[in-house]
Amino acid sequence: MIYTVKRLGLILLCFSLFNQSFSQEKIPLPEHPRPDFERLEWQNLNGNWAFEFDKKDEGEKAQWFKGTKPFTKTISVPFPWGSPLSGVKDEADIAWYSKKITVKPEWKGKRVFVTIGASDWKTTVWLDGKELGSHEGGYTPFSFELTNIKYGSPQNLVIRVDDKRREFTLYGKQGYGNARGLWQTIYVEARGQNFVDALHFTPDIDKKQVKVTAYLPTSPVKDLDVELTIGAGNQKVVVHEVFPKGKTEYSFVVPMPAARLWTLEDPYLYDASLKLGDDVVKSYFGMRKISTVNLPNTNYKYIALNDKPVYMQLALDQSYHPTGFYTFPTDEFMKNEILLARNIGLNGIRTHIKVDVPRKLYWADKLGVLVMSDLPNFWGEPDKNAQKESEFTLREMIKRDYNHPAIFSWITFNETWGLRTKQEINGKKQNIYLPETQKWVASVYRLAKSLDATRLVEDNSICCGAGHTETDINSWHEYLPGSGWEKHLKTIDENTYVGSQFHYEKGYLQTDVPNINSECGNVWGYEGSTGDVDWSWDYHRMINTFRKYPKIAGWLYTEHHDVINEWNGYYRFDRSEKETGVGELVDGMGIKDFHADIYLSTGNEISRSVKPKEEVTVPLYMSVMTDKNLGNSLNLKVSLYGYDALGQKKTWGSFSKTVPYAPWLQKEIESLKLTMPDEKSVVIAALVLEDNAGNVVHRNFTTFIVEGSTPTEMTLLNGKKAKLVSIEPKNFSNAQWSKKQWNVLDGLKVNGAGSGFFEYKIKVPTDAKFESASFVAEVASKQQFAKDMDKKLAGNEDYMLGAIAEPSQNKNAYPMTDTSRYPSAVSVSINGVFAGRYDLSNDPADHRGILSWHNQPQDRKLYEAGSYGYRLGVNIPQKALEVARTTGEFVVRLEVDGSLPGGLAIYGDKFGRYPMNPTILLVGN
Structure with missing residues (x-):
């Protein structure tokens, strides 16, 4: 679980080697960048380019565009300069590219253009010293015609990019890695004399037709024949039309009857x-x-695909890569980004304040994942330049991405970023969302609707005290601890309705639109945010609660993958997996169960303190977000199992019952009545829903902490009786650690980092007669995180503007279990006799740390939440027993030596996974 500087270094090393392989291949990202707008006669110009920084902005005056100046660096295009995959560091705001290109002789008679998929921000292009054109903007493609072509002969293509920081440009979240210079594929292509500038398809499933619109940059002087082919082979449809002279736009309709x-x-x-x-x-x-x-049987508006409501279960996708920044290393990686969402049961992503790469959108189209598409934000004030830049980019992104069926909405602004104006009110400077800015935002909403009437548009994905103006979706953001979701969603449920001012600016009212969360989670839900933690516990509580409130038509979790300062992703920044642990709590369960279209919720509370033998009531809420015909009932299998006061796994019973089912059912159903075990324990109540064919459609669970007294005698699973002598972890008699020793929550857990030991003195009951004995405890390795160090790591914390964060520096942090491990080994000696050496594979934190979550103080902070250990069982040697019989005590030393100094954590009965303190078991005849 080493997701710190070491881990990031390893990531960078791996991608550095990957970059070396790129330089041996000539063309990174060799695929055509736009399968939705592709000409067969094209040539990819990605690969190595000569490169030079222009720190003094002297290149134009010195005529570097003529190609006579030798550039001293090599950059791998299309990776932005400063990114590891580019091969060059970020040294200046202006840079020049140069590459020899040869236009194919067979392209004679065609018009030849160079196209740049995206370049940030002002880009000027020359061919053999002749300027072809200049473009301002950072996200959308542009082309220049080559007019001085020497077919079959090398020519010098030179590009200058000025990426000086401007407050009005759409910067987005480039603090996670700047998209400096060229960051999407560059290529040359041969076009016709009268060429298509854009081609849009507008499907109409109600009329069973598709409208086809072709756009030309200039009107033709004569009518042009048009031939459209749809499909292939026996399914091919060919349509002939005429594009009229004097027009730049022509539409026609093609019937699609079946x-x-x-x-x-x-x-x-x-x-x-x-x-x-x-x-x-x-x-x-x-x-x-x-x-x-409307969701069937309700008046709740839902977003619909082909007239069928879709319960939105989305992820916020920052769409960043650790070493390519805005640019992904391969097409396969982009495909996998979509699969990562789809494979855990999500039905969509929100590409966050970035116009995404077309091939990634292509994979969303191919694989069936919906996309909310954001207009990136500027960081200055909403002046004329910012407004012009926003409207230009909105037009261009809709023009480029119109044909992607995966895109279902455009979001024009996010959290009012850039929309506030500094004003002095009563002697105090304030940032105000002015009424005139709100009017402009509403006008941008209408602009988007005029450009694309086939999709939904959000004016502003709101939070932080600002509201909507005109919008197709009443969206809102909220980040809360798991315990806060019941109150919040109840408030949303009660206050959102047609005509409501809730979530809207003065002068605007809610219309009959879907009410969805468009950012949620707990990454900012705790004081100072959460750092890197087990998100699965709070996630479980949050999703359980959302499914109780069907008026809210979906949610969007932050986020698809970790980034520099947010570690609540389903996946790490390098896209490695995190472990929730739910598959061990309920056999076969995975994160996909939290996204099931048929969902049985037990409500917000997923752990509860109870008494031995107490009969408890578990509320059940059936949430069906599908029209599947499964009959009028489902089978619910309920099992009670868990761990006793020695960490032994036990089963306390199971039963089955039928529960009602109907398509789109949203209903509280009959509660469960459960009787708790007659012993101190942690109980998991597993709920498995099956259809009438025995197929599992959903798994869920809730937990109970049976707070019985600590037993002094127990019958072991092997049938033998034992006396138990326990000690709290904090009551060690001696401890020494090379790095640090500290306790959590007044000693519910004790930690030692590096090498060292904990030693306990445990008294033998005077009446104890034992033949054998053992020692059990819950233990793990113990990584010393940045927050646990005595000195604070220095550094800039403005992550949106480029700070590099250490995830575990956050005071709430305790990194979630993932594919990395932090091993240690503990040697146990008792009364000076060596009893064994045991490997500790990791220092985990996930949903299995039930007690660590259950006993968190509700103070908006986290204290090693979700952390837990492994059950350590040690047979005590006979020599040690003989000493104990003489001295009346066991001296237990748990020691980590310098050969594998991974530290040691010891858990008590109110923390970790098992409800037990370190315990000696004395077994009689």
């Missing part, structure tokens, strides 16, 4: 090819409809 719809289960794409004169463009589209409908 169209195969694009759905999440069957994301079918129609291939298409348009020939206009001597220009040919390949594309694709999906026959699907985005709208809003």
Whole structure:
């Protein structure tokens, strides 16, 4: 679990080696960057380019564009400069690129263009010293025609990029890694004399047709023949039309009488090819409809796909890569990004304040994952320059991404970033969301609707005291501890309705639109945020609560993967997996169960203190977000099992019952009555829902802490009786550690970092007669995190503007179990006699640390939440028993030596996984 500087260094080393392999290949990202707008005659220019920083901004005056100056560096395009994959460090705001290109002789008679997928921010291009053009903007493609071509001969293509920081440019979250210079594929292509500038497909499943619109940059002087081909082979449809002279836009309709719809289960794409004169463009589209409908049997508006409501279960996707920043290393990586969401049961992502890479959107189209697409934000005030830049980029992103069926909404602003104006009020400087800015935001909403009437538009994904103006979605953000979700969602449920001012700015009211959360989690829910923690516990509580409130038509969790200062991702920044532990708590359960369309919730509370033999009531809420026909009932299997006061796994009973089922059912159903064990224990109540064919449709669980007295005698699982002598972890008689020793929550858990030991003196009861004995305890290795060090790590903490964070520096942090391990080994000696050496594989924290979560103080802070250990069982040697009979005590030393100094944590009966203190078991005849 070493997700610190060491781990990041390892990541960078791996990708450095990967980068070396790129430089041996010539072309990174060799695929055509836009499968939705592709010409067959094209040449990828990615790969190694000569490169030079222009620190003094003297290149233009010195005519570097002529190509006579030798550049001293080499950069791997299209990776932004400063990113490890680019091969160059970030040394200046202006830089130059140079590469020899050869235009194919067979392209004579065509018009040849160079296209740059994206470059931040002002980009100027020359060919053999002749300027081709200049472009301002950071996210969308642009092209310049090559007019001085020497077919078949090398020519010098030179590019200058000025990425000086400007307050009005759409910076987004480039503090996670700047998209400096070229950051998407650059290529040359041959086009027709009258070429298509954009090709849009507008499906209409109600009329069973698709509208096709071709756009030209200039109007033709004569009519042009148009041939559209949809599909392939026997399924091919060919349509002939005429593009009229004097026009730059022409639309026609193609009937699709038996169209195969694009759905999440069957994301079918129609291939298409348009020939206009001597220009040919390949594309694709999906026959699907985005709208809003009522959830059946309610008046709750839901986002709908093909007229069927979709319960939105999305992830916020920062869409960053640790060594490519805005740019991903391979097409396969982009495909996997979509699969990572899909494979855990999510149905969508929100690409956060970044216009995403077209091939990633292509994989969302191909694999069936919905996308909310954000307009990136500026960081200055909403002046004329910022407004112009925003509107330009919005137009261009909709133009570019119109054909992606996966995109169901455009979000024009996020959390009012950049929309506040500094003003002095009563002598105090304040940042105000002015009424005139709100009017502009509403006008941008209307602009988006005018550019694309087929999708939903959000004016502002709101939080932090600002509200909506005009919007198709009443979205809102909230970050809370798990315990806070019941109160919050109840408030949302009661206050959102048609005509409500809740969530809206003055002068604007809620219309009949879906009410969804568009950012949630606990990453900012605790004082000072959460650092790197086990998110699964709070996540479980949050999702359980959302499923009780069907008026809220979905949620969007922060986030798909970790980034520099947020570690609540489903995956690490390097996309390695995290371990929730739920599969061990309920056999077969995974995170996908939290995203099941049929969900049985036990409510917000997932752990409860109870008494031995107490009869408890467990509320049940059935949330069905599907129209599957499974009959009128499901089978619920309930099992009670867990751990006793010695950490032994036990089963206390099981039963089955039927529960009601119907498509779209949203209902509190009959509660469960459960009788608790007659002993101190941690109990897991596993709930497994099966259909009538025996297929599992959902798994969930809740837990109980049976707070009985600590036993002094027990019958072991082998049938033998034993006397028990326990000691609290904090009551050690001696301890020495090379790095640090400290206790958690007044000694519920004790930690020692590095090498060293804990020693305990445990008295033998005077009446004890024993033949054998053993020692049991819950222990783990113990990594010393940054927050546990006596000195604070220095550094800039403005992560949005480029700070590098140490995840475990946050006071709440306790890194969640993942694919990395932090091993240690503990040697146990008793009364001076060596009893064994035991490997401790890790220092874990996840859902299995039930007691560590249950006993957290509710003070908006976390104290090693979710951490737990392993059950250590040690047979006490006979020599040690003889000493104990003489001295009347056991001296137990748990020691970690310098050969594997991974530290040691010892858990008590109110922390970790098992309800036990370190214990001696005295077994008689």
